[in-house]
Amino acid sequence: MRTLAAALCLIAQPALAEAPATSPRPEARAGAVASTSTSSSPETAAPAPAAPQSPAVAAAPGAPDWYNVDISRLAPARSLRPSLRTPGVRAAAARLLDRQAAGSVCNDPAIQGERIGNVDGPGRCGIADAVRVTSVSGIALSRPARMDCTTASALKTWVDRGLKPSVGSEGGGPVSIRVVAGYACRGRNNVAGARLSEHSFGHAIDIAGIGLADGSEMTLLTDWDSADHGFQLRQMHQAACGIFGTVLGPDSNAAHRDHFHFDTAVNRRGGGAYCR
Known part of the structure; x- marks a missing residue:
């Protein structure tokens, strides 16, 4: 019996060696629907769907050449989004913000100066919690002006909404405000014995001109009725x-x-503005 089994093995070896190199199972048809079988066998599992491909652009008969261009090839090689600021630019911006915060008053980085506390004056004159303002929204005052924060904030609003839009880019834009009066204990219109001016309480500022980047100046005395300014x-x-x-x-x-x-003054007690 052992001899017979050994003979049969020798007969089978050539048959195994001559087995076809490929499986006789037919190949799946292209585009065939995936099998819905729930079998976990590797041999019967449905193949994973192929990644979607960009559809080819079909040529339109008789259309010009540009019509049949594959627009996907026209996409830019890189994003058009601007790159992030470099570390050097970020550091410079941070230093500027630090300087502004260090020199700011009235809790507003756009108002630069120093806090000087209460200013005492004769009689009713004086300023409670005064500041000495040197620049507003990047526009320098020709001389530091003492005032309270209500007035400083109003000045900043006027610079942003009135001064800068009115001047625009003329002469390179505004760079300074010529201040001729800030805090001063005096009567209205500098008349002795007259009712005290709002300058006496740090509620007022007088402005005579606007300096421009090119060195020129708009002045009220010479330009109020001029064709230029x-x-x-x-x-x-x-x-x-x-x-x-x-x-x-x-x-x-x-x-x-x-x-x-x-x-x-009117801002504090209510009522309409007086403009003349």
Whole structure:
């Protein structure tokens, strides 16, 4: 029996060696529906679906060449989104913010100066919790002006909404404000014995001109009625109405022929603005 089994094995070996190199199972048809069988056998599991491919652009008969271009090939090689700021730019921006915060007053980085506390004056004159302002929204004051924060905030609003839009880019844009009066214990219109001016309480500022980047200046004395800057100065005057409680200019009286007077008196007690 062992001899017979050994003989049968020798006969079978050539048959195994001559087995076909490929499986006789027919190949799956292209596009055939995946099998729904739940069998876990590797041999019967449905093949994983192929990744979707961009559809080919079918040529339209008789259409010009540009019509049949594959638009996917026209996509930019890289994103058009600007790159992130470099570490150097971020560091410079951080230093600028630090300097602004260090020199800011009235809890506003756009108002630069120093806090000087209470300013005492004769009689009723003086300022409670005063600040000395040197620049507002990047526009330098020709000289530091003492005032309270209500007035400083109004000045900043006027610079942003009135001064800068009125000047625009003319002469390279505004760079300075010529201040002719801030805090001063005196009567209205500098008249001795008159009712105290709002300057006496740090509620007012007087402005005579606007300096431009090219070195020129718009002045109320020479340009209020001029063809060059008259319209812009009148726009600034109008923009101040409502921001400040009292707005006076060259058309109000002779005492203001050469400057704007802005104060916040009405802002505190209510009522409409007075603009002249």
